[in-house]
Amino acid sequence: MDALFEYRQALIDGILITLALAFFSLLIAVGLGLLGALAKLSERPAARACADGYTTVVRGVPDLVLMLLVFFGGQQLLNSLGGVTGWWDYIEVNQFIAGVFTIGVIFGAYMTESFRGAILAIPRGQIEAGLAYGMTSFQVFYRIIAPQMVRYALPSFTNNWLVQLKTTALVSVIGLHDVVYNAFVAGRTTRQLFTFMFAVLVIYLVLTAISDVFLRWLGRYYSKDMRSATR
């Protein structure tokens, strides 16, 4: 326990990195999820094919493989691109950006599926009614689809977020100084790896518990008018 107290700063720094990583990758995931869901529901076959390809590939390949590919391969790709076009000299992909990008892209695919399901759950007549009133498709999305989509998508969104939060632990493998990495280094130095790994376990447990409580509250908030449907 003394060792934990001694290394508290490293742990706190790590937690902040982990949270920042989770937050920024969530932004990317939600953005990609919206785009993907709209593409999957669009009338253009090309858009549907792109979105299908995206979700199939991402859901077929393990997260760590993609992360290593983006971190090592992405660096090489950017530099050979820079070499061919002469737009930039040498770029070093930093672990944080690689992590945010990869986790965002992976969970964008899962969000695509949950948003698609949520949009499909909205009665078709409401969208038709909106169009009949002369709304543009953007207005229909903004006024009719989006508010209800939040309600329908929230349960699977919660699930995705909890998985995503746990996935952030993987960035320690590419060397980002997140909570896992810092705890591992501290544990190795003090020869108390169990203590430090257990501390990380508890930290993750607390983070998932907090998000669970918050998202449940959000779920109640967004389904105020459907009292019977909430638990």
Add this chain to the structure above:
Amino acid sequence: MNGSFLSSLRTLIETYAPLDVIVIIENFDRFLYGVLVTLELTFLSLALGAMLAIPLAIILASDHRIGKFLVASYTYLFRGTPLLIQTYLIYFGLGQFAWVRESLLWDPILSQAWWCALIAFTLNTTAYTTELFCGAIKATPKGEKEAAIACGFSAAGRMRHIILPAALRRALPAYSNEVIFMLHGSVIASTITLQDILGVGRWLNGRYYLAYEGFITAAVLYMILVFFITRVFRYSEQRWLAHLQPRSTREIGAGDKGGMPPTLHVR
């Protein structure tokens, strides 16, 4: 002539192919061995996990207060934390304690990366599978239970002959997701020095100083495995869940010509 064709093919690939295909082909036996390690870890832990999960799920679905609390805490702990940390805790963490290092289990099991991965994966998948099976057991229609009681089944007989067979079938579609998650989760093995598919990919990239080849080969191999696993599950769903499939209108029409109007079963 054959040799010159191969060598010209090799020059062609070396000059124009974006990936160093030759290196992948030369080390493909290692990748196949990696596939074996991945499949071994995945399916052993899934099998052990399913066996452990059945009794735990029965406890979780029962009215036993203390048992329920213990099982629920276990699943909460293992579902709320990353598999990477669980694996590190077992592989790196247990060595902190002298009594573990001196115990009989240390040399043959707990100091070996393979066993540590198997233990961590099994504990993890057991937690998820327990929740899944518990949900399926709870979803048993009340009438089935009452009918079994009326027929004079004991509590154990009810579980064994009525509830479990139906519940496990109902859990099959969700369980296929768990299998794929476990396959994806097994990449964690490569972080504790094991040569699974990703382990071989990382080794290849390190050895030949490459950026894509090992990872792309690993990604393709994993996708192939996922493809086959989904196929197998689709087939077994057709076989064991046939009674839940929506009947096609044609089938209904062929069955009762001119009789009752065909009803559409929508799930």
